Amino acid sequence: MINPSLLLRRAIQIDAVVSGAMALLLTFAAGMLAPLLQLPEALLLESGLFLIAYVALIGWLGLRATMPRLLVLAVIIGNAAWTLGSIGLLFSGAVSPNLLGQLFIAAQAIAVGVFAELQFVGLRKSSTAQVA
Numbered sequence: 001m002i003n004p005s006l007l008l009r010r011a012i013q014i015d016a017v018v019s020g021a022m023a024l025l026l027t028f029a030a031g032m033l034a035p036l037l038q039l040p041e042a043l044l045l046e047s048g049l050f051l052i053a054y055v056a057l058i059g060w061l062g063l064r065a066t067m068p069r070l071l072v073l074a075v076i077i078g079n080a081a082w083t084l085g086s087i088g089l090l091f092s093g094a095v096s097p098n099l100l101g102q103l104f105i106a107a108q109a110i111a112v113g114v115f116a117e118l119q120f121v122g123l124r125k126s127s128t129a130q131v132a
Helices: 006-037 041-062 069-092 099-124
Strands: none
Touching: 006 041, 006 069, 006 099, 041 069, 069 099
């Protein structure tokens, strides 16, 4: 367990808020966004549904006085993987988004990458919790 630094706590909490907004957008507006971005509706909807579970996890994590170090590492690695996966999606040819869709994917990849970096730096600034 760690005593999270203020940076780590805030990075996780803000990640939860932003990811929650994205979860709502993708889950409830996938049908409207798909033609606008030229991305598959199923991809948008499934990403939104995944984010609901992710938000529940990091929302809970962000409210804890101490945090399990391995869980924080899993969040950081997951965010880094999401970033790399999003960039890979753009170059894979698996989807053919228009310019707005490309910007949408790139912007969320950058945002998630920034969260991963802030969380990593915040983890390094955190201290080990003392066992009573």
